[in-house]
Amino acid sequence: MVHNIIHNRFKLREIEENDWKDIHIYTSQSIVYRYQAWGHNSETETKEFVNQVLQDASKVLRSRFSFALVELEYERVVGAGAIMIRDFTNREGEIGYNINPDYWGKGVATGVAGLLITFGFEELNLHRIIMMSANTDVRICTYMKQKVHRMWLHRLVK
Numbered sequence: 186m187v188h189n190i191i192h193n194r195f196k197l198r199e200i201e202e203n204d205w206k207d208i209h210i211y212t213s214q215s216i217v218y219r220y221q222a223w224g225h226n227s228e229t230e231t232k233e234f235v236n237q238v239l240q241d242a243s244k245v246l247r248s249r250f251s252f253a254l255v256e257l258e259y260e261r262v263v264g265a266g267a268i269m270i271r272d273f274t275n276r277e278g279e280i281g282y283n284i285n286p287d288y289w290g291k292g293v294a295t296g297v298a299g300l301l302i303t304f305g306f307e308e309l310n311l312h313r314i315i316m317m318s319a320n321t322d323v324r325i326c327t328y329m330k331q332k333v334h335r336m337w338l339h340r341l342v343k
Contacts, residue, residue: 195293197252197266197300199242204253205235207262211285221283248273250304254284254297263288266297268305268314276312278305 200208209231211217218225226234238251247270254264266282280301284294298316305311 193296194257195263195296196255196257197297198255200235200238200251200253200265202235202239204262205232208235208253208265211263211287212283214286216286217283246273250309252301254282254293264293264297266301268301268309270309270311271315276310277315278309278311278313279315280305281316 251267264284
């Protein structure tokens with residue numbers, strides 16, 4: 186099943202094999218990977234990540250939906266977001282995202298998070314969504330507290 190979500194100047198689409206190059210460009214920057222569990226990835230590790238995403242997308246009982254954030258004007262991947270189903274019985278999921286630092290402070294992360302949450306509640310029929318966010322992302326934390334009424338838990342990572 187292929188999902189494409191278009192919003193303003195960007196679209197979320199399922200990650201494709203050739204996306205590894207653009208993903209590696211921004212995820213190899215220390216300002217980005219310092220907030221992620223994986224640390225600095227080599228090109229090989231980034232390719233392995235993309236291959237794992239593609240394998241996950243082909244599973245019959247799919248638990249991870251990973252999207253590339255594509256800037257429509259240049260058709261360039263400038264971020265990624267994912268929603269993972271953590272508990273099928275209780276319909277609980279978790280979202281995460283990372284954005285090229287060139288797009289920080291422009292509302293892009295807030296938009297991605299909103300689209301992922303909408304997808305989780307409306308398309309995946311989740312009842313609860315957990316969001317991981319860097320503690321420096323004050324805008325997204327404020328937005329989520331004000332706008333999302335069904336958010337169950339918000340965990341901050343330092």
